[in-house]
Amino acid sequence: MSISNDINERIKALSLERAQRKRDAIRIYRPRSKKIESFHRSVASEKVLRGGAGSGKSCAGFAELASAATGIPLIGMDGKEMPYKYPKAPLLIWVIGFGWDHVGETIHRYLFTEMSGMKMIRDKETNDYRIYKPWEPDDVARADEVESVPQLIPPRLIDQSQWAWENKGAKQFKRCVLKNGTVIRAFSSTSVAAKRGDEPNIICIDEDIENPDHVEEWQSRLRKGGILLWLAQPYSHNHALMMLSKRAEQERELEKPDIEEFQIRFSENQFIEQKEKEKMLKLWSSHGEDVLAARDKGDYVIGHILMYPSFSKNLHGIDLQERGQNESNPYVREIAQALRANGGQPPSNWRKDLVLDPGHATTAVLFGATPPDQEYKGRYHVIYDELYLHRHSADEAAKAISKKVGAKVMQSFVIDQRAARQTGWGRGAGETTHHIYSEAFARYGLRSIETGSSFSFGADNVEAGCARVRESMNIRGNGAPELLVVLNTTPNFQMEISDYKKSGGIKRQEVAENPAPRQKDHLMDCLRYYLSTEPEYIEPDRSLAVPSPAWKEFQTWKKKRETPESEKTVMKIGPGAAS
The missing domain is CATH 3.40.50 (Rossmann fold)
Known part of the structure; x- marks a missing residue:
């Protein structure tokens, strides 16, 4: 039972x-x-x-x-x-x-x-x-x-x-x-x-x-x-x-x-x-529409928190392969044609500057050029190249930079002021980043007209620097912006600038004018330092430039290749060597 x-x-x-x-x-x-x-x-x-x-x-x-x-x-x-x-x-x-x-x-x-x-x-x-x-x-x-x-x-x-x-x-x-x-x-x-x-x-x-x-x-x-x-x-x-x-x-x-x-x-x-x-x-x-897109579709609404929402490839970009929409402006078109005619590099009579943002994980380098004001009827700053170096020592970075610079006459070298003053980069006690990179630049023959192998400091006022960058993107009276970017050689720059955000956000309604922390912003820092120096056009004095060792070696090799057979020294050994 x-x-x-x-x-x-x-x-x-x-x-x-x-x-x-x-x-x-x-x-x-x-x-x-x-x-x-x-x-x-x-x-x-x-x-x-x-x-x-x-x-x-x-x-x-x-x-x-x-x-x-x-x-x-x-x-x-x-x-x-x-x-x-x-x-x-x-x-x-x-x-x-x-x-x-x-x-x-x-x-x-x-x-x-x-x-x-x-x-x-x-x-x-x-x-x-x-x-x-x-x-x-x-x-x-x-x-x-x-x-x-x-x-x-x-x-x-x-x-x-x-x-x-x-x-x-x-x-x-x-x-x-x-x-x-x-x-x-x-x-x-x-x-x-x-x-x-x-x-x-x-x-x-x-x-x-x-x-x-x-x-x-x-x-x-x-x-x-x-x-x-x-x-x-x-x-x-x-x-x-x-x-x-x-x-x-x-x-x-x-x-x-x-x-x-x-x-x-x-x-x-x-x-x-x-x-x-x-x-x-x-x-x-x-x-x-922004609220509707966020609430209904789940879209990000980021226009109001981007540091540089006005940046546009159509407006600020120069494509070396094909003519862009902004080349309807005659001055932008002439600048683009000059770059294309020179293989994407700035002509020898343009001012050229280098900006360095050193780091243990990533060292970023931005190359900017300023064409002659009179020739193009106004001031322009052209970002024409970049380097994104991962876990490079100062010497390794200098070597890579020397290959990129070649025989170009650089007007100045600029460095991140805060990073430049730091110590403890694996060298002698008390040696600053500025000193370490200056020595590395000197060893690889990197010199600029204004700063030699050393650097000037980029301005440390972040908010003012960002405002200067935004100003450079505005359309001026001549119908063109001050800032132009070569698209074919600057992929990391474009990635950073399209995703560069202010601190704060839509939920908390706290949008500050300073960049948000922990972003990939190495080249954005470089851009801020570069424009804050207000580079004026100065025609490069090629006699003051010192070619890098890599460029010297290339020129020596090239000269040997071009020497006519009749000018080469020949020693004959064996029968018939003497009468």
């Missing part, structure tokens, strides 16, 4: 669990578009799901996270299980919100309380729960049968004795342990320092973070084969998120990219009623 009771109890328990499983949000969830399904199927080690408010990114992102934590595969749009891509449990998962309020109000809600953004209804044929489809008339007719979708990770899978809380009443959890051994740790991004310790299998960042510089540290903590997920609206002040987007764009055409980004729209979210969508789109439109 007791055996029968045990069997009955077990049957009841199994029936109850089966019924509960049919209500599991993770089994009911379906990706609402092919783009979101592609996000779920992606095996990239870094995945960004970017979209506007209400686009469904949190719903999809936390479903992905819950699948990884529980080991339960998600179901695709075709009703079939999608491949499970994560290691077997137990896993260590970090989930990071902007602050503890975000952890309690959003992250805990999706994972452990209620799955927002979707509703469920019983299917007429199977009587099982499925996603409610408000765009289908049959479902709308049964709207009174609609139920909320429960949490993505059900209580029966959680070891309830292992919860740890920052604030239990506000549902701000610090740790949740599943019965399969997987640990989910929640963190606030407002921590003073990046989270250290442990080696997570997965890091999931939801929305914005306080300090984007922490992302690099978090990524370094990932276990081998670990995954970074970021579910975000476009925060233009967040340079770490924008860098991931940029890298994803660069790898878009690869067969197996390491990083992928998926962008989804609010207006395409079928789970939001059409009237509600139209109301929100109208509201956002009233605030301008």
